[in-house]
Amino acid sequence: MLMKYPDVSQQTGTDAGLAAVLRMAVGRLARRLRAQRPDSSLSLGQGAVLFALARHGTMTPGALAEYEKVQPPSMTRIVSALEERGLVRRMKHPDDRRQQLVELTDEGALLVQSDQQRREAWLTQRLAELTREEKATLRTAAEILNRLSRS
Amino acid sequence: MLMKYPDVSQQTGTDAGLAAVLRMAVGRLARRLRAQRPDSSLSLGQGAVLFALARHGTMTPGALAEYEKVQPPSMTRIVSALEERGLVRRMKHPDDRRQQLVELTDEGALLVQSDQQRREAWLTQRLAELTREEKATLRTAAEILNRLSRS
DNA sequence: TATTGTTATACTCTATAACTATA
DNA sequence: TATAGTTATAGAGTATAACAATA
Structure with a gap:
């Protein structure tokens, strides 16, 4: 590349x-x-x-x-x-x-x-392909992103 | 509430x-x-x-x-x-x-x-207020989100 | 015939400015 | 005068459909 x-x-x-x-x-x-x-x-x-x-x-x-x-x-x-x-x-x-x-x-x-x-069907489908660790990361990240948006 | x-x-x-x-x-x-x-x-x-x-x-x-x-x-x-x-x-x-x-x-x-x-000045400012762990979470999350978008 | 990209058109979502009603 | 919400208007960004050029 x-x-x-x-x-x-x-x-x-x-x-x-x-x-x-x-x-x-x-x-x-x-x-x-x-x-x-x-x-x-x-x-x-x-x-x-x-x-x-x-x-x-x-x-x-x-x-x-x-x-x-x-x-x-x-x-x-x-x-x-x-x-x-x-x-x-x-x-x-x-x-x-x-x-x-x-x-x-x-x-x-x-x-x-x-x-x-x-x-959320499409996203749910995609999430189902992730590992538990990756989903845990996104769960934590979503909270952080919401905090960023509010500040 | x-x-x-x-x-x-x-x-x-x-x-x-x-x-x-x-x-x-x-x-x-x-x-x-x-x-x-x-x-x-x-x-x-x-x-x-x-x-x-x-x-x-x-x-x-x-x-x-x-x-x-x-x-x-x-x-x-x-x-x-x-x-x-x-x-x-x-x-x-x-x-x-x-x-x-x-x-x-x-x-x-x-x-x-x-x-x-x-x-990215605004976002950079917000990120600076996060802990190292939170930033590491977002770094990992960004990669996962990109993977989701491409699938 | 199929594929790459463009043009034409319309729709969705958002913002700023001006207005109305109430405090 | 200041605040909460609305209306009017415009701009940004996207999509679908139809078209042109090339394979």
Whole structure:
């Protein structure tokens, strides 16, 4: 193989090199996941919001936007799309009428539970081919990546 | 905290649960990285292509599309954008005139080298706050993620 | 006929700026 | 005045379908 430039694996010893490799890996997998997503299912952002609501209960649109690292208008669109599909419900905040509370409907909760396996089918299949150690690495890595995203 | 539904961390014991968590983590970090990218710099896809060319030398557009998991028309756009900026050069394939070979220009190679740290600055900063063990985990995880994307 | 790559077109997702309602 | 959320608009990135050139 022609190697005009130093092998990048040597660059992962530095934070900057690791950042480069990680950025590529994350970008490539995100594109791959998007391609695998069935038409009938949810977008990456919609799925993440349902997931967050399942974890945290009701949240305001603003809190969801901050949590998912998108701007408020983007969250408006995501929540509106979910509401049109009957998966979430917007309620008035009891104390502050500027705010809203977003909550899963029964249908939304069901989708989170029952659709999760189906939506992750491709990735689940790939994961099944990994060793226990590799899966443990990814489990730990996922937590670290979430921490990075939130900082 | 209101917990209407089981904590997802309990679900990571299964491949499907890990797939769900990993998909969220990757999607969120990809959005975050996109937001951090400076205007003057390259898109995620453009950067990945320059990176691949630096690693593998010349590649055909088709090979690049397959490697980066995008459709050929998308790769045409990416390569055209890079060529307009003088970062890559398209050459005729010596044996098959239907094909082309894409190669880094000197300017492109320089950008890969010198711009890498700058483009990953935000992520590098975040990585610096991690322990050695956590960084080692991410290094290993990046390799696994790349393998997943290619399978 | 099959393959490589491009052009044409449309869709999805996101952001910034301006606006409304409430505090 | 400041804050929460929405609407309007634009930009980036991707895909599918149709096409051109070559094998």
